[in-house]
Amino acid sequence: MxxxxxxxxxxxxxxxxxxxxxxxxxxxxxxxxxxxxxxxxxxxxxxxxxxxxxxxxxxxxxxxxxxxxxxxxxxxxxxxxxxxxxxxxxxxxxxxxxxxxxxxxxxxxxxxxxxxxxxxxxxxxxxxxxxxxxxxxxxxxxxxxxxxxxxxxxxxxxxxxxxxxxxxxxxxxxxxxxxxxAAADRFEMEILGQAAHGAYAYLGVDAIVLAAQVINTAQTLVSRRIPAIHEGVVTFGTISGGTRENIICDRVFLEGTVRSFDPAIRNQLQQELEDVAAIARHLGGDYRYRYFRGNPPxxxxxxxxxxxxxxxxxxxxxxxxxxxxxxxxxxxxxxxxxxxxxxxxxxxxxxxxxxxxxxxxxxxxxxxxxxxxxxxxxxxxxxxxxxxxxxxxxxxxxxxx
Ligand SMILES: [Zn+2]
Ligand SMILES: [Zn+2]
Missing domain, CATH: 3.40.630.10 (Zn peptidases)
Structure with missing residues (x-):
């Protein structure tokens, strides 16, 4: 042929x-x-x-x-x-x-x-x-x-x-x-705080600072939480929030992609990424989290x-x-x-x-x-x-x- x-x-x-x-x-x-x-x-x-x-x-x-x-x-x-x-x-x-x-x-x-x-x-x-x-x-x-x-x-x-x-x-x-x-999934996070004058930050809850904590902690999911013999990727692709330099931001929107090969690892990353977003709640703010499953591996x-x-x-x-x-x-x-x-x-x-x-x-x-x-x-x-x-x-x- x-x-x-x-x-x-x-x-x-x-x-x-x-x-x-x-x-x-x-x-x-x-x-x-x-x-x-x-x-x-x-x-x-x-x-x-x-x-x-x-x-x-x-x-x-x-x-x-x-x-x-x-x-x-x-x-x-x-x-x-x-x-x-x-x-x-x-x-x-x-x-x-x-x-x-x-x-x-x-x-x-x-x-x-x-x-x-x-x-x-x-x-x-x-x-x-x-x-x-x-x-x-x-x-x-x-x-x-x-x-x-x-x-x-x-x-x-x-x-x-x-x-x-x-x-x-x-x-x-x-x-x-x-x-x-890999399985290719997408997630959205909203990190919610409370607005205040930028000069009196203690009166509000800064969603930008909360988002920074969330993003940094998410970096440990692949390095510390999943077994080293498995692969995974957690990527934040967009971040947006805030209106002016002197206003405490009350809402940050984050979006990203998650890649994995193993179904159990996929479930784990989906769940633990939400646990990470929940840091915002422990620090006086709140969060919303949505996970969209894309193609399987x-x-x-x-x-x-x-x-x-x-x-x-x-x-x-x-x-x-x-x-x-x-x-x-x-x-x-x-x-x-x-x-x-x-x-x-x-x-x-x-x-x-x-x-x-x-x-x-x-x-x-x-x-x-x-x-x-x-x-x-x-x-x-x-x-x-x-x-x-x-x-x-x-x-x-x-x-x-
Ligand atoms: Zn293509
Ligand atoms: Zn193609």
């Missing part, structure tokens, strides 16, 4: 560049979804649109056997592109700076290859073109969470997702069994990750399959991989000859488009082979988090 992917390389590149020129923000992927649906229609692949609002889901093969799902995300970011590429974004202030244009093109390429082999498939392949990976809406839903809630993956046995990686050389595949990316299934490593080694050579780092970034692929066996794979997209870093979520983000062939071939070959080798004893249902 690698040679088949190489044969359609010009089409993969053209698709990716078309998507790159017309990036759309989370849950606004109308044009992107229309392009996907149009391509699936041309390939004769049955599909549904408006799944999880602006998503598209298609099927190849037959539903009697097992089902493997392949997932691509489609949304872009509110960034003004500064790459200077001839196929730069045509939409001011919106850019595919996370490579989701590439993921969509790779999955369309894999679909084209797999459709040709439909007669040989021993089961079903579900294609998931997912909206809104980047953003959790005000209702608490990202695209993947909504897909799962709508029951899209109810019959799925295993799921694969991938992400281009500008820190990994093109041609390489990064895999990691077990925890790979990405925990890759060991067996499935081993399988993909083997396929990657067969396609590209074992020296091209490397261990991906564990990171405290978040990814909503976790909504799928918590409920079923999943593996999230990094596709190298860095061209060593290029100057600059081209990091994700930056205005000069770029990928080496050779990565498109790698991703399409890996998805197609893994899906076909997994169905072929499937044995129900070996692949019993597992929830990973």
């Amino acid at each position: 690698l040679s088949e992917a190489q044969a359609i390389a010009p089409k993969l590149i053209e698709t990716r560049r078309t998507l790159h020129q017309w990036p759309e923000l989370s849950f606004e992927e109308y044009r992107t979804a229309a392009l996907v649906a149009h391509r699936l229609h041309d390939l004769g692949i049955p599909h549904e649109t408006e799944v999880a609002r602006t998503g598209v889901v298609g099927w190849i093969g037959n539903g009697d056997g097992p089902t493997i799902a392949l997932r691509a995300d489609m949304d872009a970011l509110p960034i003004q592109e500064e790459t200077g590429l001839p196929f730069s974004s045509q939409r001011p202030g919106v850019m595919h700076a996370c490579g989701h244009d590439a993921h969509t093109a790779m999955l369309l390429g894999a679909a084209e290859i797999l459709k040709r082999h439909e007669g040989e498939l021993r089961g079903r392949i579900q294609l998931i073109f997912q909206p809104s990976e980047e953003r959790i809406g005000v209702d608490g839903y990202s695209g993947a969470k909504l897909m799962v809630e709508e029951g899209v993956t109810a019959d799925v046995d295993v799921i694969l997702g991938l992400h281009v990686d500008p820190s990994l050389e093109v041609g390489k595949i990064g895999v990691r069994p077990g925890p790979m990316m 990405v925990i890759n299934d060991g067996q499935l990750t081993g399988f993909v490593s083997r396929i990657g080694g067969q396609l590209f050579g074992v020296d091209h399959v490397v261990e991906a780092p564990k990171t405290t970034g978040g990814e909503d692929f976790s909504w799928y991989s918590c409920k079923t066996r999943g593996s999230f794979i990094r596709i190298g997209a860095h061209n060593p000859a290029w100057p600059g870093k081209h990091r994700l979520h930056t205005a000069d983000f770029q990928i080496d488009e050779e990565a498109l062939v790698v991703g399409a071939a890996l998805l197609a070959q893994s899906a076909q082979r997994w169905l072929y080798e499937y044995d129900p004893e070996h692949w019993r249902h597992v929830e990973n988090c």
